[in-house]
Amino acid sequence: MSMTEQQDDAETARGFSPVVWLLDLCTRIGATLLGFLGAVGRLSAFAGRGIYHCFTPPFYPRLLWRQLVDIGYYSLPVVGMTALFTGMVLALQSYTGFSRFSAEGAVATVVVLSVTRELAPVLAGLMVAGRIGASIAAEIGTMRVTEQIDALTTLSTHPFKYLIAPRLIAGTLMLPVLVLIADVIGVYGGYIVGVYKLDFISENYIHRTWEYLTAEDVISGLWKASAFGFIVTLMGCYHGFNSQRGAQGVGAATTNAVVSASILILIANYFLTQLFFAGK
Amino acid sequence: MAGAVKKLELKDVRKSFGANHVLRGVNISIEKGKSLVVIGGSGTGKSVMIKSVLGIVTPDSGSILVDGQETTKLKGKDRDAQMRKFGMLFQGGALFDSLPIWENVAFGLIQGKGVSRKDAYDLAIEKLRSVGLPSRVAKLLPAELSGGMQKRVGLARAIAANPDIIFFDEPTTGLDPIMADVINDLIVETSKGLGATTLSITHDMHSARKIADNIAMIYKGEIIWHGKAADIDHSGNPYVDQFIKGSAEGPIKMEV
Numbered sequence: 001m002s003m004t005e006q007q008d009d010a011e012t013a014r015g016f017s018p019v020v021w022l023l024d025l026c027t028r029i030g031a032t033l034l035g036f037l038g039a040v041g042r043l044s045a046f047a048g049r050g051i052y053h054c055f056t057p058p059f060y061p062r063l064l065w066r067q068l069v070d071i072g073y074y075s076l077p078v079v080g081m082t083a084l085f086t087g088m089v090l091a092l093q094s095y096t097g098f099s100r101f102s103a104e105g106a107v108a109t110v111v112v113l114s115v116t117r118e119l120a121p122v123l124a125g126l127m128v129a130g131r132i133g134a135s136i137a138a139e140i141g142t143m144r145v146t147e148q149i150d151a152l153t154t155l156s157t158h159p160f161k162y163l164i165a166p167r168l169i170a171g172t173l174m175l176p177v178l179v180l181i182a183d184v185i186g187v188y189g190g191y192i193v194g195v196y197k198l199d200f201i202s203e204n205y206i207h208r209t210w211e212y213l214t215a216e217d218v219i220s221g222l223w224k225a226s227a228f229g230f231i232v233t234l235m236g237c238y239h240g241f242n243s244q245r246g247a248q249g250v251g252a253a254t255t256n257a258v259v260s261a262s263i264l265i266l267i268a269n270y271f272l273t274q275l276f277f278a279g280k
Numbered sequence: 281m282a283g284a285v286k287k288l289e290l291k292d293v294r295k296s297f298g299a300n301h302v303l304r305g306v307n308i309s310i311e312k313g314k315s316l317v318v319i320g321g322s323g324t325g326k327s328v329m330i331k332s333v334l335g336i337v338t339p340d341s342g343s344i345l346v347d348g349q350e351t352t353k354l355k356g357k358d359r360d361a362q363m364r365k366f367g368m369l370f371q372g373g374a375l376f377d378s379l380p381i382w383e384n385v386a387f388g389l390i391q392g393k394g395v396s397r398k399d400a401y402d403l404a405i406e407k408l409r410s411v412g413l414p415s416r417v418a419k420l421l422p423a424e425l426s427g428g429m430q431k432r433v434g435l436a437r438a439i440a441a442n443p444d445i446i447f448f449d450e451p452t453t454g455l456d457p458i459m460a461d462v463i464n465d466l467i468v469e470t471s472k473g474l475g476a477t478t479l480s481i482t483h484d485m486h487s488a489r490k491i492a493d494n495i496a497m498i499y500k501g502e503i504i505w506h507g508k509a510a511d512i513d514h515s516g517n518p519y520v521d522q523f524i525k526g527s528a529e530g531p532i533k534m535e536v
Contacts, residue, residue, distance in 0.1 A: 058391075143376075150336050151374040154447075155437075156363045156392030 046238050050168050053160040060166055067170035071132050071233075072177055078131060079124045083182035086119050087111060087189025095198050108200070108208035111190035113217060117277075120182040121175075121221045122269050125228030128175060129261040133236040136167055137257035140240025141250035149241070164241070167233045175229030176222040183218060220276040227272060228265050235261040286345070287312040287477040288333065288445060293342035294501075295328055302328045303339070304501035310494070315471060315478040317492035317509070319485070319523060321532065325501040326481035330447050333479070334366060335359060346445070364392055367443035367476075369467075371450040373430040375422040375437070381408070382418035385436045393441060407436040410473075411466055428459040432466065439470050446471060448480035452487045464490040485524050488512075497523060499532070 094110045140163055143149050152159045187209060194200040236257045243253040289309040295302050302325045310316045320326050331337040333344055335351070344351050346362060354362055367388075375384045383390070385407050386400035395403070405415045411432040422430055431451070438446055451467060452460035464487050471478045482488055488495055492509040497520050505517045512524060522530030 146372055146377075147370045147374040148376055150331070150334075151368070151370060151376070153336050154334055154363065154366060154368040155388040156360050157387070162391070 042242075043234075043238055046241070047234055049160055050164045050234065050237065053158065053165045054169050056161075058161060060162060063162065063166040064169055067166045068174055070135075071128070071167075071170045071229075072174035075128050075131055075174075075178055076181065078127050079178045079182050080185050082123050082127050083115070083120055083186035084189040086123060087115055087186035087191075088193045090114055090119070090186075091190035091193040091198065095194075104198075105204075105208060107194055107198070108190065108205045109212045111194075112187050112209045112213050115186035115190070116183050116213070116217045116221045118221075118269075118273070120179045120186055121224040121228060122265065124175060124179050124182050124225060125232060125265045125269075126262055128171075128178070128229070129232045129235075129258055129265065132171070133232045133257045133261045134254045136233060136236030137240040137243070137254045138250060140237060141243030141253040144241060144243045145245055145247075145250060159241075164237045167237055168230060171229035171233030172226050173229070175225040175232070179221055179225035180218075183221065216276075220272075223276070224269060224272050227268055231264045231268060232261045235264065284311040286310070287314075287347065288479065289343075289345040290329070290333070291343040291345070293329070293332055293339045293344060295325075295332060295337060295339050302501050303332070303342075305342070306498070306501070306503055308496055308503050308506060310477050310479060312477055313475055314493045315468075315480070315491055316494045316496060317480045317482060317488040318496045318498050318503075319483060319488050320481075320498035321483060321523070321534075324498050326498055327449065329498065330449060330479065330481055334368060334447065335363065360392070364388075364441065365444040367438035367441065367446040369431075369434045369438045369446070369448045369451055371453055373422070373427075373434040375430060375433055377422050380419050380421060381425070381433055384422065384433060385440050387437065388441045403440065404436070407440050408433070410439070410470065411436045412462075428455055428463070431455065431459075431463055435463070435466055435470065439474060439476075442474055444476060446474075446476045446478045448478065448482075448491070450482050450484075451480060451491075452482065452484050457486075460484070460487065461490070467491055483523075485526075 090111050091107055094107050095104060098104050098106055098110075140149075143163070149159050149163070152162055191202075191205055191209070194205045195202050239253040239257040239260070240250075243249045286309045290306050293303050293306040304325075306325070306329055308316070308318070318326055318329065328337055332339045333346075333351075335354070339352055342352070346365065349362075351359075351362055375381075376387065379387070382401050382404040385404035386395070386397075389395040389400045389403060390397060401418070405418055408415065408418060413429065413432050413436070417425065417429065417433075422433065425433065435451075438448075448467060452463055455463060467478070467480075468491060478491070480488075480491055489509060489512070494507065495509050495512050496503050496506040497517070498504070499519055505515050505520045507515060512520065515521065518531050522532050528534070
C-alpha cells in the first residue's frame with residue numbers, strides 16, 4: 001500500500017474534520033492566489049522591459065517594417081471581411097428591432113456608433129489575436145526551444161530589442177490603422193444592406209450616418225485599438241518567450257497567447273469604455 | 281602551469297533551479313590559446329556551466345573571470361563588449377531559420393559590429409569557404425541544408441567575428457562518425473588558425489581526445505577531475521574510468 005493510500009485510510013478512519021477541510025481549502029485558495037499574483041508580476045515585468053526596449057537604441061527599422069507589413073497589411077483581408085459582414089448584420093438586426101418602435105431611421109446612426117466605438121476595435125483585436133498572437137507565440141516559442149534566442153545573446157544582440165520591441169511597436173501602431181479601415185468598411189456594409197435591401201434612400205442613410213457621429217467616437221475606438229494591439233503582441237511575445245521545451249510547449253504557448261489576449265481584450269474594453277464614456 | 285595566463289576562470293560557481301542544485305561549486309580555468317573539453321553525462325551541469333559563462337544563465341554565486349575581469353555582474357554595453365570576445369557553436373546549430381545562410385554567418389558582424397551588409401556578405405562567403413562550404417549555399421535557408429552542413433554553418437558563425445574564446449556545445453551530437461570527425465578537424469583547424477581559447481562540452485570521447493589539450497570531468501555539478509588529454513586513460517579516478525569506458529558498472533549510477 002502506498003504512503004498516500006495509507007494517509008487516506010488514516011483520515012477516513014479519523015472521520016471528516018471541518019477544521020482540516022477548511023484549512024485545506026484556505027491552502028488551495030492561497031496557493032492559487034499566489035500563483036495568479038506571480039503570473040501578473042512576471043507579465044508586468046516582461047511588459048515593462050518590453051516598453052523600455054521600445055524606446056532605447058539600437059533600433060531595428062528593417063524588422064519593424066517587416067512586422068508593420070505582417071501585422072497591418074496581411075491582416076487587412078481578415079479584418080476587412082469581419083467588419084463588412086458585421087456592419088451588414090448590424091444593419092439587419094437593428095432594423096428588425098427598431099421597426100417594432102417605428103424607429104427605423106436610427107439604423108444608420110446605430111451602425112456607425114456601434115462599429116466605430118465597439119465592434120471594429122474589439123472584433124479586429126480578436127481577429128488579430130487569432131492571426132498574429134498565435135503566429136508570434138509560435139515563432140518566438142520555436143526560437144526558444146531551438147536555442148535561437150540564446151544564439152542572439154551570444155551574437156551581442158538583445159532578444160528584447162530584436163524580437164519583442166519591433167512586434168510591440170508594430171502591434172500598437174498598426175491596429176488603429178486596421179480599425180480605421182474597418183470603420184469605413186463596416187459602415188459601408190451597413191450602407192449596402194440599408195440601401196439595397198432595406199430600401200433606405202442613399203442620401204438619407206449617409207446623412208444619418210454623419211449626423212450624430214463625433215470625432216470622439218472614432219478616436220476612442222482608435223485608442224482602444226492601440227491598447228488591443230499592444231495586448232495581442234505582448235501576449236504572443238510573453239508566451240512564446242517563456243515557452244517550455246518541445247513541440248508541446250510551443251503548442252501550449254500558442255494557445256495561451258490567443259486565449260489570454262482575447263480575454264484581456266474583452267476586459268480592457270470594458271475599462272477603456274468606462275474611461276472614455278463614463279457619465280456621457 | 282605556473283605563470284600561464286588564464287583566459288577564462290570559474291571560481292566556486294553555483295547555480296540552482298528551485299531545489300535542483302545543478303552547479304555545486306565549479307572551479308576550473310583555461311590558459312590562453314588552449315582547448316579544454318569538459319566531459320560528463322547528461323544532466324551533470326555541462327550546459328548550465330557554459331551558459332553561465334556566456335551570461336545566458338546568471339549564477340547564484342561564485343566568480344567568472346575573463347582576461348582577469350569579473351563578468352557575472354556585467355550589464356549593458358560592458359556585457360556587449362564581453363560578448364564580442366565570444367563565439368558559440370550550439371548543439372542543434374541554432375541557426376535563424378528565417379534568414380539565409382550568409383546572414384546567419386554574418387549576423388554578429390552586422391548587428392554586433394555594425395559591418396555593412398555588403399562587406400558582411402563577402403566575409404560570410406570567406407568564412408563559409410573556411411569550413412568547406414561553397415558560396416552557392418550562401419543564399420539558401422538553413423532548412424535546405426543537411427545536419428552536417430548546418431553544423432559547419434554554425435561553426436562559420438561562431439568564428440565569423442574572430443572571437444578570443446569559442447564555446448562548443450556537443451559539437452558532434454547527431455552526426456555520423458565520419459562527419460563528426462570532419463567537424464572535429466574543422467574545430468581544431470579553425471581554433472588554432474585564430475589562436476582562440478576554446479571550451480567544449482561533450483560526452484563523445486573520440487571528439488574530446490581530438491579537440492582537447494586538457495580534459496575535465498563534471499559530475500553532479502562539480503569538477504571531479506582535471507588534467508591533460510593524454511592523461512585521461514591514467515586518471516586514477518574511477519568515475520573518469522567508468523565514463524571513458526562507457527561501462528554500466530562503476531560508481532556512476534544512472535537514474536532510470
